[in-house]
Amino acid sequence: MPLIFRPLGTLLLSATLGLALTACGGSEASGPEVPAGFTVGYGVKTYSFGWNASANATRYELFEDPDGAVGPQPEVQIGGTIGSTSYAHSVASQLLHERVNASYRVRACDASGCGAWTAALVPDLAKAIGYFKASNSGETEGYGASVALSADGSTLAVGAPGEASKAIGVEGAQADNSVPGAGAVYVFTRSASGWRQQAYLKASNTRTIPIPAPYPASMGRALFGTSVSLSADGNTLAVGAPGEASNARGINGDQNNTQAPGAGAVYVFQRTGDTTWAQQAYVKADNTVAATTYRLDVQGYYYLNSAHFGSGVSLSADGRQLAVIAPRASEEALSAGSPTVFARAAYVFSLQDAAWRQQAYVSTPHASGFGSAWNVDSSIAMAADGRTVALRSWPDEDLLVLANDGGTWKQQARLPLPGVRMRGFVVPSTALAADGNTLAVSTADSALVFVRNQGAWTEQAALRPSARRDEYLTLALSNDGNTLAVSTWADASGATGIQGDRADTSVPDAGAVHLYQRSSAAWTQRAYLKASNTNQGDRFGRSVALSGDGRTLAVGATGEDSKATSIQGDQSDNSSADITPGMEPYSSYGAVYLY
Template sequence: MSVRQLLYLAPIAAVLLASSSVVNGQDGVAEELVVLTDLAGLGRDENSVTYFKASNAGAYERFGESIALSADGTTLAVGAIFEDSSATGVGGDQADFSAPNAGAVYIFTRTGSNWSQQAYIKASNTGASDRFGLSVALSHDGDTLAVGALGEDSAATGINGDQHDNSIDNAGAAYIFTRENRTWSQQAYIKASNTGRIEEGDQFGYDVVLNGNGDTLAVSAISEDSAATGVGGEQDDDSAAEIGAVYVYSRDGADWSQQAYLKPRSFSTEMLIGGILFGFAIGMDESGNTLAISGFNEETNRGSIYVFERAGSDWFEQARLVASNPEIGDGLGSAIAVSADGNTIAAGAFDEDSALVGIVPSDQGIDDQRTDDAIGAAYVFVRRGDTWSQQAFIKPTNTQVNQHFGWTLALSLDGDTLAVGAHFENGGSTGINGDQRDTSAQDAGAAYVYSRSGTTWTPRAYVKASNTFARAEFGSSLALNDDGTVLAVGAPREADGAAGINGNQAADSAAESGAVYIY
């Protein structure tokens, strides 16, 4: 699969938690996985998982392509990038199918143990193929929502420009919605300050992230073409195809403004020719002062992570992180998650090839690289003062070729609970800690949960859907609540035809309609 094909398979989510012990770093399948942790009173088996579908579920809408949770785990946002309604705003006509692949976002809330849908959200300028909902982010209180739509076509720039100019295909846009007294409304329509060329859009909105209070927003544009370097460079230089850029915005009251335009400090000739898709994934700490940005395609797709810091309103590049075992094609930065204090960064490398399992000493992976196995890995980096180091090299507890472990990630706020998605995993079991040797459901997908005590990481759970389907790609998106006791997992290619919450999970009647699971 080419990188260009990957651009529309952004992170996706579902919710859950558990724990266990594993024989670490041994070739093969882990022998021992025992559930130890109750899932915040929500249950811990497949019979008590909450199962979400779109209220207007339809085939090929890919509900669950993206997800986000509030810090307390009681507000869930779900993107469905190929939803077809031409409605605009909040609460429009869900049965209008006249705008193919426009996209939508659904908000669910929990009171006690009961979930209900609170809102159906569309862009204010809905257009076919906008893919609104490719990325979503929530503030910690769940009252501010950011949505990316990388296929939006307006040539507008800045904040609240002309939404109806459709002259640049795939220019991209981001939207801010706010909630007051359970009612949602759009607060801002955000475009890049250098929207792009007529012939090729920048895909602004590929990823979005908010800080804790929702007053700082970062938006990536992975196909942005400027050869500028550092912070605040020349935005109108289009000499470096698909280098990518990240834009930072701040909110004062209800007013948004652009604060920074970020690029790597320097580029090699190879990077300028091949593009690095800077911003393929982004992550931010609670304060909004630490921002981690993927250089996914850098160095022949070995990948890297750039760390930027903010002092006052000024941004600077603080560090560049690479894996302990970099290899061509590994794709470090396929996913990024950052702890609340900004001192722990987890990064996925979905195409890493070593066949080790569990928590592996960092030097062990170097001698176990296999060509194009695409098993995947996750790396944890920690900061002491201004110095970063790799703390852990993490593998699935049941390595399989092409499972894409590390395609998605989520961290608890303290950085001590990590969830990793493997959307092409082939396990046929259901629920938590099922039989990992069962490979009867191709590309069904899985999520894995790890925990940290001190500096030591331990595998805790192997998570599957409650209705495992082949090709459902469970684990395409992930979200954790603040303390890691609620996990949301998206399966955008799940095929059940139900609508709403906790419907019939056994009807294979709506291909790629998608689902989200909360454990």
């Protein structure tokens, strides 16, 4: 028999392959048999793996091949040594799109070694999307009109400005529906055991607001929950109620009178002991009108001198600085037969010696005309240190950047924005990174990103998630400014979940969120996100929030139609579809999704 010679490299390769097969459960594997019945269940950003016991097995090993949106990654063991036939694996530390195509396999082991692997299992990522509903879900409540996340993503606040309970304060009776448009906020928290609703918050002066004839009672909605903002630790929460009716001024004034419907208020809540919420302050403008002036116009019913203070709120990271916008502040007396002259105004408050005080009032240029609160810009953003604030001017729609210079608030920059149009219920959006040096703002067809260097602002990127100019854009930034969520809540794709078909146009106003990430100065789209139960008119993306660490994304869909309650309920129910089409933000029950 002739001798056969092989190159040394070939021999080494053969040996390496043999070792690899043994290590990965190939033909040379020893140990118990392959576990049967390898399955996966789902929770909020959680997989629950299970399998049948293998004879004589003393432990199990579960491995993840995390190949995600950024490309191949090495397989890793998760869960350490597992002594049971199940394991709950949380992916809370990543955005869900980072686990696209991730696969899992398990093997049984005993004292002699480990057996062969199960076949790789690829979970349905869409089933791990969090689905949050109100505990008292009801029609036309606009649940999801506003959302906020703590820095680590473990606290979520959701506003429902159309909620109708007459409850007052914290944990009141939820079943009553006698005060439409009173509004509510729901607080959810994540722990090792999963997500749960922690609090149900109402205004301290929930009541029916009398409106004089012939004006409709709907003008008396307080709309508590129109805007929400959380401190970094999630322990301080600001809630805006732009329809609130007291004519009080300053902090903790008389909240019981109803002389000024639409004046607006902000309520500050504090959490202590990680679980207990209480109202800390009732905040009003220092120039609240003494009484609301009404006018009947051919286009509808309007308040004329109601500021809608609280339409937008933003807290600093430590929860001790608060920025509030009043998009329709009136600075001139009403002339008979003439429109009121309006000024979009920003108020800054500071918590000093356990008491809130107004620190600054900044008015933007005047504009005349009529219109409802939903037709004006109510977005305001504050940097983490509370020393930079961004908002829009009116009527030119420039972007104003205000900076605290030695205790005095001054205009640092005025950035012209191309293509801004006020359309229907569009509320343009503004977002700031924690250091205040990255600023994102929506226009008619794009999200513009500006960066600040030594006090000078320049445009870094113009991101256009859609070819349409009539998309409605809402924005959120991570603390480092490197992750940007841009919603297009008129998106018409019928896709569900993650990385679906963007070209589809079969489901009008379903909504979508586009996730961008920055490396150096370059922005790249990383994900195209849809609801797990996409339906027409859901307006997924009506609100968006990113955790400070950029690892959790919350998305509100005020038109979502399921009657489910609480967390991970029945998404398939669509029985309340299109209750009041076009009535943003109160078109249906609403939902919030977590990625």
